[in-house]
Amino acid sequence: MPATQSRVNDFVLKIATVNGTGSASANGLLLKALFRMGVPVTGKNLFPSNIQGLPTWYEIRANKDGYMSRTGRVDVMVAMNAQTYEKDMNEVSPGGFLVYDSTWPRRDVLARDDITVLGVPLAKLCNENFDVARLRILMKNVAYVGVLAALLNLDVDVIRKLLQESFAHKPQLVDSNLKAIMLGYDYAKQHFTCPLPVHAETMGDNSNNILITGNEAAGLGFVFAGATVGAWYPITPSTSLMDAFSGYCEQFRVDPETGDKRFCIIQAEDELAAAGIILGANWAGARAFTPTSGPGISLMSEFIGFAYYAEIPSVFIDVQRVGPSTGMPTRTQQCDVMMCAFASHGDTRHPLLFPANPKECFEMAITAFDLADRLQTPVFILSDLDIGMNDWMVPELTWDENYRPDRGKVLGPDDLAKMDRFIRYLDSDGDGITYRTLPGEDPKGAYFTRGSGHNRYGAYTEDSDAYQDVLDRLLVKWQTAKSLVPDAVLSRAMQPTKLGIVAYGSSDGAVIEARDRLAERGIHADYLRIRALPFTHEVEDFLHAHDTIFVVEQNRDAQMRSLLTLESADTANRLVPILHYNGMPIPSECIVSGISAYQEAAA
C-alpha cells in the first residue's frame, strides 16, 4: 500500500449519497466549515436528472493555493450509497481513504489494498439514538459530517456555530444535528488515528469572500440591473436563476404596506413565449430577461432573429448543459457558443458575454442590459451548469452607488418636440445605432416594428436598396459593439513566450492551475481569457503575437476556435484545440496533458 503523503489544506473529498435524502445540507455544512476555517473551497454537485432515489455526488476541493477546478483525484470518499459502492471505491486515488457505512457488511470482492477503508456503523448509531424513521435517515447523513470533522480536523466549534445560524428559527434542530455529528465524531476518534495525513487546518481569512452559485449571482445581478420583467420556461440547469431573481425581488421590491410588487415574473407556456414576452417588455420600455439553457435557445431562435433585425434590446442567459438534443441535462458543457453567436435564420450575429465565475455572472447581468439597451439588440450571457449550479468561492460582490443604467438612445416627448420628424432607423450619429421611442408617450414618436423587410423609416419595403441600407447599417453597429463589450483578460507568463492559451468561461480555473503545472515542467504560456463576442482588439493582437495558441474549451467541435478563425483566418493553422466534453467540468490535468503532449510531439 502506497504511503499517504501528508497534505494540509490540499485534498478532494467526495460524498456519494442518494438523491432526496437530505445530504445537500450536510455537504453544505462541510463546505462552509472549511470556508470559515479560511481554506479556499469549491463544491460541485454531480446529480441525476431525477427527483428522488438515484445516486448523487458532491465533490469538495480544498486548496490552500486557491485552485478551483476539478482535479479528477479523490482523496477521501464517503460511500453512503450501496448501489454505487464499487464504482465509488474504484474512484479513490491510490493512498486515499474510503469511509462507508459498516452497519451492513461489504463483500470481500469489493476491496482494494492500495487505499484505507474506514467503516463506521452510521445507520446503527443513528437507529440506536433516534426514534423517528425519517430522522434516522436524515441524521445518518449528518453523522458523516462528524466522522469527517474528526478525520479531516474540522473545527467542531465552527460546525456548531453554523448549525446555530442555519437553525436559528428551530433551536431543537441544532441539538439533534449536533448529537448526530458527535456520534460520528466520537466514533472516528475512538476507532481511527485522527486526523488523517490529508486534513484541514485553520489558515487565512475568508471574510472578504463569499460562497455562491452562478445562478444566484446572476439572479441578484438582474435585480441590481433594474430588470422588472422576467419571463421563463423551467429548464435545468437555469431554473434556480429565476428562483433567485424571484426571491431577491420578494426581499427587496415589495411595498411593505401595500404588498405591491415592483416586478412581474411570468412563467411562460414555452421558451418561444418567454422570448416573445421579453421582446414585448423591452420594446415597451422595461428591462426584461429570460434565463434558459440550450434547448430553450433553439426554440427562441425565431424571436432572436426578429429582435436582431427589428433592433429590440433583450437579454438571454443560457446556462449551458450537455447537448445535442436533450443531451445530459445535469451535466456541463460550453456547447452553445456557435448557436448563440448566430442564432436564427438570415444574416444575424449577436454579442455574447462569457462569465468565468459567479462574481462575473453578477457583473455581466448588469453589463448585458447596458449593452442591450445601448446596442438595441439581443445580448447573451453564456454561463454553464458548472458555474450556475455549483458552489464557488469568490470575492465579495461590491456595488457602486453612482451606477445608473445606460438606457441608450431613447427619445422622449421633449426630444421629439425639437424634431421635424422621427425616423426610427436613421443612423444620425454614424455608429450604426439609431434612436427609438417608447409606446405610451408621444404620437410623434410612433413607428411600426416589423421583422419583414423595412426601410429606415420602419416602413415595409421590397426595394433592394432600402433593404440593404438597413442590413449594412447593422454591420456598422457590430463594429461599434467591439468598443463596448468587456475586454479580454491577459495574463503574461513568467518569461517571454511564443505559446499562448485562449479560454473562456468556466475553463478559467483549470487553465490557471494548468499554467502553474506546465511552468513547473518548463512550458510557459501567456493566457488570454475572452470575455465577449465580438472580439475586442486584444484578441487579434494576441493571436498574432504567438506562434502556437491552445484554444481550451468544453465542446467537441472547437466552437470558439471556429469563431476565431472566422475573425482572423490567417492564424487558423496556429490554433490548437484542447477539448473536454464528457459532461464533467474540465480538470486542469486535461490541459496539462494536452499541451505537454503537443509540445513533445512538436519538439
Added chain:
Amino acid sequence: MTFIPKPQIDLPGQHENDLGLSLRDYEGSLSTLCAGCGHDSITAALVQALWEMSIRPEMLIKMSGIGCSSKTPAYFVHGAHGFNSVHGRMPSVATGASAANRDLICIGISGDGDSLSIGFGQFGHVIRRNVNMLYLIENNGVYGLTKGQFSASADAGSTAKNGTVNQMQNINTVATAISMGVSFVGRAFSGDREQLVPLLKAAIAHPGCAVLDIISPCVTFNNHEGSTKSYAYTREHKKQATETDLVPPRAEIKASYYAGDTHPVRLHDGSTILLKKADPDYDPTRRNNALAYLERHRRRGQIVTGLLFIDQNVPDMHIQSRTVATPLKDLDYRDLNPGSAALEALQRGMK
C-alpha cells in the same frame, strides 16, 4: 409592392371627439389587401370605435403576428406604436408589453391561421393569463397569402376554391376561448358594422382579455359557393344572440333605448356594457349555457353572434401578479436597486 402612405385629406365639417381629434387621426396607411376584403371593414370599424371612445393614439399599441390579418395594424391609428411580430406569437409580445406598461391599451390582431394553428398555444395561454387586451381574430377559414389552403377554422364539409373538401373538424374559436376560461368573448361579422362597432368598444373597455372572433370573408380564396365563410353564407346563417353597447363613465344610460331584457355590466373604469338579449334563451354570464347554446346552433348550421360570454370577476395578469399601479417601465431606478448596504447585508449569509 411597398408601403403606401394614405393621403391626409381634411374634409370640411368633420366631427371631432373629446380629444379634438377627427376620424382621420385614427387612420393609418393605405390597405394593400384585396378590394372587398372583410379585414378592411374591421379596420374601418376599429377606427370608428377608437375615435368614439376618444382613445389617445399614443396610448394604443397595435400588435400582430403574420398573415393578411396581421398586416392590418398598419392601416389604423398612425399615431400609435405597432408591432408586427412572428407567426402565431403576437400574444406573448402583447403580454410582455402589457407587463412593462399596464396603462397601454393593447389591441392584438390575429387570424385563424395565426391563432388556431401555429399560435394555438399562445392563444390559449394569453386567455389563461387574462392579459388586458382586445384579441381580435379576423376569421376567414383560409390561408390567403399562401393562396387558399384550408385553415383550422374551416368547417367540415366546406370546399376550397379548387374543389377540395375539408374533412377535418373545425376549431371553434368561441367555444375554445370559453373552455380556456376567457373573461370576455364575442363573435361578429365584418359586414355588420352596426353590431361590430359597439362590440369592439365593449371589448376594449373590458379589463381583461377580450376575444372577438370576427367572420371576415376572403374575397379571393373563400367567397365561393361551398364556402361557409363567404359573405352570402354568413349573411344567411348569422344568428344574433345579444345586442351590445358601451356607455362611457359619465354618460347617461337612456332606458328607452335599451328597454326590454337589458343586462347592464358595470366595468371597473366606470363605463357600462349594455347587453340586450336578442334571443331570450341566451345567458352570456353562464359558461355552461353559453357552450350548450353555441353547440345547439352549430348543429342547425347557424353562426351565433354578439357578446357571448362575460365574467367581470376574473383577475387580469397584473392583479394576479400584484404588480404596482405605476407602469414598471416608469419606476425610478432607485426604487429597483437594493443598494450597496443591502448587498453587504445579504452577503453575510453567504459566508
